[in-house]
Amino acid sequence: DQQVKQNSPSLSVQEGRISILNCDYTNSMFDYFLWYKKYPAEGPTFLISISSIKDKNEDGRFTVFLNKSAKHLSLHIVPSQPGDSAVYFCAASDQAGTALIFGKGTTLSVSS
């Protein structure tokens, strides 16, 4: 049973517009959430994280929003750039210290 779900396998956006990637989770014990970006033939690269005590975290063009009551988080990329084209994984962990649980990923394509 998937504990971290990314229901959109792909997303296409024009350069300069906003990209919104969504993630849902089922385990209420998760309290730390991360987004990773992965290019082909490379390992996942950490992008941004958020703790469950916050509802928003911002780093440059990237903002992650957390809605604990809905068990939902989203990653906003503004403005989107062609170099952002990659697979984006949502991941979560709990206080017990288990390693990260990943969603299936969303492939973002940004066209110029």
Added chain:
Amino acid sequence: DTEVTQTPKHLVMGMTNKKSLKCEQHMGHRAMYWYKQKAKKPPELMFVYSYEKLSINESVPSRFSPECPNSSLLNLHLHALQPEDSALYLCASSVGSGANVLTFGAGSRLTVL
């Protein structure tokens, strides 16, 4: 040095072969991980080492045998694998186990014939 280095990048082996995947980090991280990723699937946790001790084994078949010789090195020994074990094997490390950011290597692409 902020990298996790994995060797080899590509490995092709027969079902009777014995081979090893290697992972190295020099960031002083005390937790190291093996993940397995198949095409169009998320990375799946296999093993976690914390302070050089195996702390999590996610019911991985015994044909996969992890080893942590020291705090900088992590090996995955492979023996009698099946074609369905073909996948990208990712090594990662973090400052400690738990809610920490994992730094991943580029992966070792394994093909079992």
